[in-house]
Every structure is written in structure tokens, then in C-alpha cells.
Amino acid sequence: MGTTQLEPVPEPKYWHLKTVLSEALDSEFTVGEILPNERDLAARFGVARATLRQALEQLELEGRLQRRRGVGTTVAPPRVGVAVGTEQEAWPGAPGDAWQPVDCAEAEPPAAVVDALRTGPGEAVHIVRRSRVSHGQPVAAELLYVPASSVPGLSGIDAPSGAARARAVLRELQHLELDGQDRAVELGSARAEDARELDRLPGAPVLVVTTRFVARGRTAALSVATYRADTCRLTFADSGGLEMDHGPERQAS
């Protein structure tokens, strides 16, 4: 969503090129089509390659183009709406949860997570890795940090590792009563593991959704979810029951 005529502003060169390219994408290219190489494109539009690259980066940020490993730059399909926080009254792993458990480890979390969880030094934290798929594509990777004190009934015997262990942690979480949650969305860059899982390059722009699950007045679990910023728009339905469609290509998943 874009332009208005409120006030004229001088345009940088790459900005003008972006507009021209965007129109060319609409009229000459189809979704999934591979763009000509940078040299040919720069020649066609009569610009320096640095200018072309800036314009391509803009279009990538806006979700019009995708850079794909081993393929090149392709015309992106419209972004897919991915619902965030629809299970507002439920713990991760409750019925209807869109996330799939992948793995689980017990490890020292990063300092920012320790701050948020306010775990003591040396307190064990279960790190559950989960993934989310929408329309057959991986759209998000999550690390869910669960302090051992939130799942006191967890037994180490029957599921020591892997997805089974992850499911055991999630199952134990359901025994706690959830008081509420809060959530923050910010821009980030994909860590190497997440990038691989999301089929992106390390450092690609991602939307990081941090959710704190509160029980008994403290943070009982912390989710750090990394969504592909190129293919996803995060949707929030704030008002109970309101479900509107965003047109054929913009449906919530």
C-alpha cells in the first residue's frame, strides 16, 4: 500500500527505478518467473548496477521479489497472512496449536532470555524447537524457553530428547494455569539455523515475535518465533469473532 499525492518530494534515482520496475513486474512477469541478470536489467533501464541493486533490495523488502538460493531473483507471490495469537487463552501445545514440535534440548539460554524469565543462575531451561508450515511452505521457526520450574512434573525417563521430549514438555505446561500473555513484534535477521529451516540465507530480514506466557505472576515460558518477512504478513484479529477476508490472495492461513 503505497502512494498518495499529499506533497511532492524529490525522488532518489533508485526510488524512481523501483517504481518503473514494479510496473514492469505487473505487466511483463508472472509469479515465480526468474528475473534477467543484473547486468541485462541495468542495461535495459539505463542505470548503474549499484542503483539497480538498491531498487531490487527495496522490492525485496516490500515482498515483490524473492532472492532464492541457487535460483536467483524471482517474482514473489502475494504475501500470505499468518494468524498470530489466535489461541490467546491457551498454552503452546494446546489443541489447535499451529506449531509442530521438532526438537528439545536443555541448555543455557541467551542473556536476554534469562532476563525475561528471571531464572536463577544455573537453573535448567528446556529449549523446545518448533516449526510452523502454512500452505506447504515453512513460514516460521520458534524457540520456546521453558524453565524447569514451570514443568516440575516432567520426568526424564521416557522421552529424553527429540520431538517426543518436546511434546512431553508441552504436555506438562498444560498443567499450569495461564494468566495471560503479551507479545512484541520487531525486525530481526535470521540466525543460521532458522535461515536453513526457512530456506533463506543467514541474515535475511525476519519478523521476530516474542511472546511471554504468564502464570502465577511470573513468566512461565518465553517464545521467540522467527517469521519469514518476505512471504508473511502477520495478522491479528483483535475483536472476538471478527473474521474478514482480505481478498483472494490475502487470506489468513
Add this chain to the structure above:
Amino acid sequence: MGTTQLEPVPEPKYWHLKTVLSEALDSEFTVGEILPNERDLAARFGVARATLRQALEQLELEGRLQRRRGVGTTVAPPRVGVAVGTEQEAWPGAPGDAWQPVDCAEAEPPAAVVDALRTGPGEAVHIVRRSRVSHGQPVAAELLYVPASSVPGLSGIDAPSGAARARAVLRELQHLELDGQDRAVELGSARAEDARELDRLPGAPVLVVTTRFVARGRTAALSVATYRADTCRLTFADSGGLEMDHGPERQAS
């Protein structure tokens, strides 16, 4: 929030450099300090300038560095939490609204907005421009699209333009009963006007929050708000009354 030891992954060069730089930022630099120029930095860390630039871009995406016009690259302060959707039951312009009206124009909206509003061809749309300031810094710019049919009582006589006109449109909106709203967050690039207002370069990464306000079963207004992605984290408090603090530097505004 960052790393975990779940599985080892080979690191690209710029990725390793990013980690090293990040540690140097913590130990040697203070918030607001200007970084040495690229040539000196590349020499100090023994890397090519292209590698250095990739690492700097990563740190910018993560909010650790800011590129400022006419200043250079500086160490960024921690991101500020900006509350989104706290007035969930209210129209834009209701008491307590964090946005300031700036301007108003009557114009043809972009095609995507026309789709969302489902206005007929040629139906007039008021475009209200508003801005949001947090901790003395501009954090977001908004275009609020209001079809003429949503504000039938609006008179053209006493406030034909400017902030007064914007306030008149917002005042008229309050006469409609709000049924609900939905919201989407996605990555975008700053349009030239927004960039100037937010003190960023055109094309800088931004978080675009699109909110549809629904009344009488249709979209009665559409807000497209552009938040600085470098300085803001958008916070959502989903559960009524839950207000937790995120530590000294991470308070919701």
C-alpha cells in the same frame, strides 16, 4: 534474542564478523557513539569491505546500529516498545489516541486501499495524515483512509484543509459504532514522505501495520501506519489488564 547450542552450523564470514562486532559494541562503544569509517573497521578486523558491510547491515536489521543521515553509523539505543492496538474498542481520534493529526486531503487512494475499502469508482476518500511520537522521537507515520460515506455529516465549510480538517474527519468518525478491527503487520520500505517524517532514508526498512476498522459490516476506515523498524518494537498486550514491564530499557510507551 539469539543463539542456542542445539546444532552446529557452518557460519558465513560476515556472520562470524557480526558476532565479533556485536561483542565489540558491548565492550568498547557507548550508545550514540559514531563508528569508525568502513575502511578503518575493515582493516582492524582483517576483512574485505564487502564482508564488513554485510555484517553492518545485519546489525542494523537487529537494531544494534543506526545509519543516520549526515552523521554516519552510530550505536543504537535499545529499541523502544510502542504499544499497538491498546484502544481496541475505539475509533482513531478517540480520547487517549497516541496519534497527532497533521494534515488531510481528498484524493484517489492506491489500488490496494480501494480494494480493501471497496469504495466505488470515483468515491471520494479523505486521507488523514497523522504522526506518532514516543520519548520525543517520531516513531511512526500514518495514512488513515476514510471514505466519504463513513462521515456523511462532515461539512466542508469551517475546516477545508490541514490539521483542523483532519480533526473534523476524526470527530465525525466517532458517530459511527465500531464493530471491530483487524490488523496485519508486515515488512516494508519507507516511502519518501514517511522517510522524511521519520528522519530516515527513503527505502529504509519499516514495519507496516494495516488496521481495518469495521462498522455496519464493512470497512469504514483503513489505517496504514509505518513504524521505524530500527528503533521500535511493537507491543501487543492481548489479555485484558496484563501489563508487565520488560526491564528498564524495554518499557512500553
